[in-house]
Amino acid sequence: MAANIIETSGLTRSYGDICALKPLDLRVAEGEWLSVMGHSGSGKSTLLNIMGGLDRPSGGSLRVGEEDLLALTEDGLARFRRDYVGIIFQQHHLVPYLSAVENVMLAQYFHSVPDEAEARSALERVGLGHRLKNRPGELSGGEQQRVCIARAIINSPKLLLGDEPTGNLDHKSTLMIMELLRELRAEERFTVIMVTHNQEVATWGDRTIYLDDGVLVREERNEQGES
Amino acid sequence: MALAYKLIPLFLAWAGAVMVLGRGFPGRRPMVAVAGSAGYAGGLAATFLLVRFLPGDLPFGIIKDAVGAGIILMWGVSVAAVYRSTGRDVPLPWGERFAHTRLGAGICALATGILVGAICACRFTGADASVPVFLLLVLAAVVLACAVLAAERFFFSSLTMYPSGMTVALVAFLLLSSSSILRLDLFSPLTMKVMKFAHDFVHQFFESMLIPDHFFFNSFTWDFIGFFFGKQVGFWGALIIWFVPVLLVALAVNLVRLPAVAHIRQGAQRRKMLAAAIRERRSRLVVPALAAVIFAAAVYQSRFPSVEYWDPKPVSVTASPSGEIFIPKKGEIDLEDEKLHKYLFKQGGREARFFVLMAPSGQWTVDLDACAICKPDGYGQAEGAVLCYYCRTLIPLDTVGKPGGCNPVPVPFTAKDDGIHIDGLTLINRWGETVQATTRIKETGK
Ligand SMILES: Nc1ncnc2c1ncn2[C@@H]1O[C@H](COP(=O)(O)OP(=O)(O)O)[C@@H](O)[C@H]1O
Ligand SMILES: [Mg+2]
Numbered sequence: 001m002a003a004n005i006i007e008t009s010g011l012t013r014s015y016g017d018i019c020a021l022k023p024l025d026l027r028v029a030e031g032e033w034l035s036v037m038g039h040s041g042s043g044k045s046t047l048l049n050i051m052g053g054l055d056r057p058s059g060g061s062l063r064v065g066e067e068d069l070l071a072l073t074e075d076g077l078a079r080f081r082r083d084y085v086g087i088i089f090q091q092h093h094l095v096p097y098l099s100a101v102e103n104v105m106l107a108q109y110f111h112s113v114p115d116e117a118e119a120r121s122a123l124e125r126v127g128l129g130h131r132l133k134n135r136p137g138e139l140s141g142g143e144q145q146r147v148c149i150a151r152a153i154i155n156s157p158k159l160l161l162g163d164e165p166t167g168n169l170d171h172k173s174t175l176m177i178m179e180l181l182r183e184l185r186a187e188e189r190f191t192v193i194m195v196t197h198n199q200e201v202a203t204w205g206d207r208t209i210y211l212d213d214g215v216l217v218r219e220e221r222n223e224q225g226e227s
Numbered sequence: 228m229a230l231a232y233k234l235i236p237l238f239l240a241w242a243g244a245v246m247v248l249g250r251g252f253p254g255r256r257p258m259v260a261v262a263g264s265a266g267y268a269g270g271l272a273a274t275f276l277l278v279r280f281l282p283g284d285l286p287f288g289i290i291k292d293a294v295g296a297g298i299i300l301m302w303g304v305s306v307a308a309v310y311r312s313t314g315r316d317v318p319l320p321w322g323e324r325f326a327h328t329r330l331g332a333g334i335c336a337l338a339t340g341i342l343v344g345a346i347c348a349c350r351f352t353g354a355d356a357s358v359p360v361f362l363l364l365v366l367a368a369v370v371l372a373c374a375v376l377a378a379e380r381f382f383f384s385s386l387t388m389y390p391s392g393m394t395v396a397l398v399a400f401l402l403l404s405s406s407s408i409l410r411l412d413l414f415s416p417l418t419m420k421v422m423k424f425a426h427d428f429v430h431q432f433f434e435s436m437l438i439p440d441h442f443f444f445n446s447f448t449w450d451f452i453g454f455f456f457g458k459q460v461g462f463w464g465a466l467i468i469w470f471v472p473v474l475l476v477a478l479a480v481n482l483v484r485l486p487a488v489a490h491i492r493q494g495a496q497r498r499k500m501l502a503a504a505i506r507e508r509r510s511r512l513v514v515p516a517l518a519a520v521i522f523a524a525a526v527y528q529s530r531f532p533s534v535e536y537w538d539p540k541p542v543s544v545t546a547s548p549s550g551e552i553f554i555p556k557k558g559e560i561d562l563e564d565e566k567l568h569k570y571l572f573k574q575g576g577r578e579a580r581f582f583v584l585m586a587p588s589g590q591w592t593v594d595l596d597a598c599a600i601c602k603p604d605g606y607g608q609a610e611g612a613v614l615c616y617y618c619r620t621l622i623p624l625d626t627v628g629k630p631g632g633c634n635p636v637p638v639p640f641t642a643k644d645d646g647i648h649i650d651g652l653t654l655i656n657r658w659g660e661t662v663q664a665t666t667r668i669k670e671t672g673k
Contacts, residue, residue, distance in 0.1 A: 006540050108498060111495065111498065111499070111502075112495070112498035112499045112502035112503075113501050113502045113505065115494065115497075115498055118494040118498075154494070154495070155494075155495040156493055156494065156495035156496070216577065
């Protein structure tokens, strides 16, 4: 059993009166692919954002890798996100007036310095070698999401977070994206945490947890994912 | 009060120098504090004593030379920095090792302290240079140094210090303090030297081939050569000499090659190393940039000194029937106040401007308000010297009355108990021979 990359205990998050996350104990092993399911408003995004350092918990403890996220300053948190985390959202959040390769280079720029050759080869890896110079508006939904994947992995994160990345895609594109993520994980050995509504998508993971109203209600291992 | 105001640039420079030293020897702050303060006290005391027991301008000359040596050192260091950054790393093992010892830090701090203290002492003259003043100044300097060293740790965390940058910054602070004192100013003399050099060079180089209708040196060309005789060339030349080392240090920082990262396989890590190196380089540019600002401040102080010149209006005088001008020692004007007093004498459509001065030594002198070289803009007086308004050369009071150079042209006179007696005709003729002659040459010369 590999070491845990994430350990939480009593982790909570509340927005005023609303308790989006009730005290949660969770461990994620290094290299694991964890699927997170639940109804709308059950706290999935809240949990994901907290683990990615985009949001701060209200209480409890949270360790990711070597870092105690509750103890980090704003600068420390920014550095943590830069060095540790890649995120893919349902909405692609690409800069509309930059080309695919420039969008990837932007992520390099915020991390360190841009390197066009490296950005190109990342896009080639996600099968977009022929659409380097196209802007997001000229790409299909599946292609846009692949640009997002290239952007998310360009800085070699240890943790890849997805918040319903296939939510807007048809079945075929969804399968292509999941296949691609599986390939990349095999090469790069990052840990995946994937929020989804879709039972079929969830089975691509090693394990699925179910949230309901901010509480972890169920957890199951997936046969298919453990291949 | 006025004195406290004048001490501002001096203490600013001291604080700056201590800050630079603290940054340059981060592990040696106590050493920097002790050696720097000791140097300051020593430099201050030595200069007080020198000024008291050595005649005339000699002590000031010594300090000026020391600061000048600093400029030369800065040139050497900056040229070496460029050389090292382009070629393969020239190993300077003893230098590097020395810079990291306590002794190295101590010597740098001591030398800086001595110079800053000595410069500071020049602000005080005669009776001002007393033991209480000395103690007060040393106390202020020590407190300031400790405060700066304590605070420096928490501020400007991005300011990276390195040997060549440190040298330039220290010299910049020395010049900032020395340029606030008229007699230690190095920029104006440098301007004069450059002007004279350009002048001599043009003379010797071009005059040796001066053939009336030479192919190149026709009158059209001469119009341009006239540029070399202007005051501007001195100013710009001096400016170049001051600022080039700063530019060289900045250039050296930019020339240093970024680390080889091609062997790092993971892109993110490779880019991170590159970014760190670029950030480091950028932070190294802060020091020369700050030094340039300080140099500019020093030049500004030198060009527009915050010194009030004693600049009396000429008083009209007339000669007695026998042709003698008489100026009483006691009268409306107290001649014995050690200040120059200007007079205007007119006779038969000709005129002469002159001044009478009793030096602190008690020596009397009467001189034209003009020298044999410059346009007759006249002289002002400040801080133990008279100053030629045209070329801004300082002439120490003890040497006023001696002929030559930019000194005011002496006039024969007799000092009696009641006052000064001058022959009017001699005066008028002396003005005509020297001053008008120069002006006429200036008018006709190309
Ligand atoms: N910024 C916010 N301010 C107030 N309430 C919020 C905020 N973000 C989320 N919530 C609430 O927290 C709960 C969990 O939201 P979320 O994590 O986005 O759910 P999910 O992603 O599972 O649909 C919801 O009730 C939601 O209304
Ligand atoms: Mg959500």
